[in-house]
Amino acid sequence: MKYVVVTGGVMSGLGKGITTASIGRILKNRGYSVTAVKIDPYLNIDAGTMNPAQHGEVFVLKDGGEVDLDLGNYERFLDINLTSDHNITTGKVYQTVIEKERRGDYLGATVQIIPHITDQIKEFIRKAAENSNGNGTAEICLVEVGGTVGDIESMPFLEAVRQMAGELNKKDIVLVHVTLVPEDNMGDHKTKPTQHSVKVLRELGLHPDIIVGRSETVMNSSTKRKISDFCDVSQKAVISAATAKDIYEVPMEMEKEGLADVIRDFLGLEERPVKNDWYRIVSREYTKRASVAIVTKYGVEDVYISIKEALKHAGRSLSTEVDIYWVDAESYEESELRDVDGILIPGGFGPRGIEGKIRAIKYARENNIPFLGLCLGFQLAVVEFCRSVLGWENAISEEMGEGKHVIAILPEQEDVTDLGGTMRLGNCTVDLKDNTMIKKLYGSDTVVERHRHRYEVNPEYIGDIEKSGLVFSGSSGPRMESCEIPEKDFFLATQFHPEFKSTPTHPSPPYIGFVEACANRRKGE
Template identity: 45%
Template sequence: MARFIFITGGVVSSLGKGLASAALGALLQARGFSVRLRKLDPYLNVDPGTMSPYQHGEVYVTDDGAETDLDLGHYERFTGVPSRRSDNVTTGRIYQTILTKERRGDYLGGTVQVIPHVTDAIKEFVLADTDDTDFVLVEIGGTVGDIESLPFMEAIRQLGNDLPPQHAVYVHLTLVPYIPSAGELKTKPTQHSVKELRSIGIQPNIILCRCDREVPEGERKKIALFCNVRPENVIQALDVGSIYEVPISYHAEKFDDRILDAFGLSAPAPDLARWQEIHRRWTQPEGEVTIAIVGKYTGLKDAYKSLAEALYHGGIANNVKVNLEWIESETFEKEDAVAHLEEVDGILVPGGFGYRGVEGKIAAANFARNHRVPYFGICFGMQIAVIEAARNLSGLEHASSTEFGPTAEPVVGLMTEWVRGNERETRSKDGDLGGTMRLGAFDASLKPGSHAAGIYGTTAISERHRHRYEVNINYVPRLEQRGLLFSGLSPDGQLPEIVEIPDHPWFIGVQFHPELKSKPFDPHPLFASFIKAALDQSRLV
């Protein structure tokens, strides 16, 4: 039977529970165990699919088409275990399930309550499909004391009693702040956070202290005394230079040892060779490149979390440092793109929704094409590249997307149907927004001899999608006559998946999101190739 590790957070948000969970999962893997990671999100949205990136950061998409929390991206990048729809649940989804049952009469007229109905639904989610896994790590979103997280806290408290002895361990991540005026670290916030946790019936086994400097032994003993844990189970989580150094840092602090002790288990020392090699490449690069990311959510880097990490993975693959220059696309609607892009080694236009900043992205694609700078367009970035080429190469001066309103030249239009496996899926223009895009993994066929096929080393690929607009297949012949090559199509030949310019050093747009499958120990081939092209570009300057 699986053993469960519940990770809660206290004092403040954004301490890194997701990274802590992912790094611990990687350490347990390195000791020979199988792991699965899950996230409980307390907000009332059914999923983050309709939330603004400024509110929530990026939406991470799984192979099976779930729109999930960005922490699931950390889980995959650190462990390589593909996340599933069953690995992320929100309060909204829990209540949606319960209310559907109530309307159907499943509760036989009984009063539906938070306890036991909501907590039972949460426990059912936590326990589902875990029999073939050694450890299930469950991160609870938010901060202890938040009113919306109470049902989740109660559910994991109950699980501590429901599961067999030594099958549940609680890890509490807190902040130990340094007060410059006092010249010391303060343990009181951690004490109060643990007090709040214990007041709802959860005694943490391990306290993970986020801090920017060493926590002296005296302070650790103080935390242990006031929080009712053993001194060796007060573990510091120091700031490090890269998130991929975290597994190494945690092992140095014996975090994984203490976890196994709490379960009464032993295991061989972890094999951290791949993490040490990643760390070496990160700290000892043999060169550097600068990539401009021209987007519309650049004010919040978490909106492009997987994208940034995939670019870093491309740097790891080429043993170079990748500098990211975040540029708000609206800038190019007021200023000349040359002033901002002439010094960069590569240009990437990521996904996005809506008309704001579109003309600036088109200007970036135009600059990359004309100045022969490596260009990578992802999802919306591919559509932008096609619209730019339609206007400036094919003479379609009114080329646009129906996403922005009626247009005489709908080079990009709304999809209303597509094929998933043997099933045809349909959507309505006036339908709900949530969960209605083309979501999840879809196959694509690449043209033999194309640049894309050469990069992948195959003509059959599967990539994750999240979009509802698509390049109009009817414009493909005219665009190909003017120098574009649609080198990737859906298996039925109806949906363009990859476009490239064969006589350009590196100009590729993809309708899918390759960043979602990239890992530091297995960089996505498109990102590795793009960074290699950027490195070649830097040597030309």
């Protein structure tokens, strides 16, 4: 096993996750099997109970793990399916060590950060490296250390990395440091933040092998030489990472910088033929356009990264550029929906903005505008249909308050109080009904998709709803998984989250159908 460890300095939000994913893509394009680990230094066990407006999207893995959004980027860039083992948090580490201490595993020793916490971190990293996509051990494991160098929360993880570097052969680990290279008013790149960041890293006993300088424009050779001289890194190992128009362009830009050859030399990897199929897919030119309104209450785009990327994947496959308009569920005017080609209602929790989303669904249904509902969007599509078509004016989800609960709590969750474990999470097999839109899109009788929800369509009302024209086209046992209205050009909603499995090479079928319908609507105007 060889390791590529990625750290960050100066400030958060520089793009360590995209850098890590891009390195993985570069290596995968050369025929190496790659897996990835994300280390998050927060005390939470996982990302499941975090406020999405503060932390961003909670990405769901196949085993139900609720993790940081960077793992979504890993899966999209690398075409792999990760597990909960691939996300390590401070909370998870300390919980495991304390459980071991309570069992007496340490034989009465005083439990300390070193060696017990650092040993557990190394154990987690090795376990994740060996658990590669269900297909045996990968050749290379990417390890992204969250936070920035110098943060107190990151100290135990960086110490564990330092120990690993000493325990492994020199050719088995390479340290990549991502740092900020700002520009002054004259357009000159400033290297001082990078110098200070590397100094802090060295004080922790770590020496970067490669420096990735994040800047708005490409660094010139004199800037690279200055970083090389002050940070004791080979000039060819100073990589310029200028802001790209699209995240999928980053691996191509790093290819131009020669990063693949630098990593191969450090790790002693054999040279293999380069496959460019992935690059051709993500750089496909657009010939059509479509606009989509996403009706949201969070107002933070990072909450919906997987949705944005799934729309992009579908658009690429159809040569259709998708313009996204963010619509505030609590304050929008109907005129904001009038000129869009499609309306999308995403998932979410809580009653805020619900009535606005229901109004948007009604507008889409009554005006035959292509509609895609996801999770909560699926539930609200059922609520809106019950109110408007069946005349059940007090139809509502049990989550939102009193009324006719056409959406109800999962029976097995009624007595559960631990918010970290009350949801239906991860992969589930969905049976698709014959002669439906969703079956045509998937081209299969069954599909496996991912869930993240607590409430379901109330079985008591399914018969009445279907008699009135809303077809439940997908199911998992007694649970309804998708609904559609056959006479509409495109009206589809899913209880599952198809965006979580969408990648550039395998776009999500519901998104392909939705984007195609949006493009056709614009073409027909």
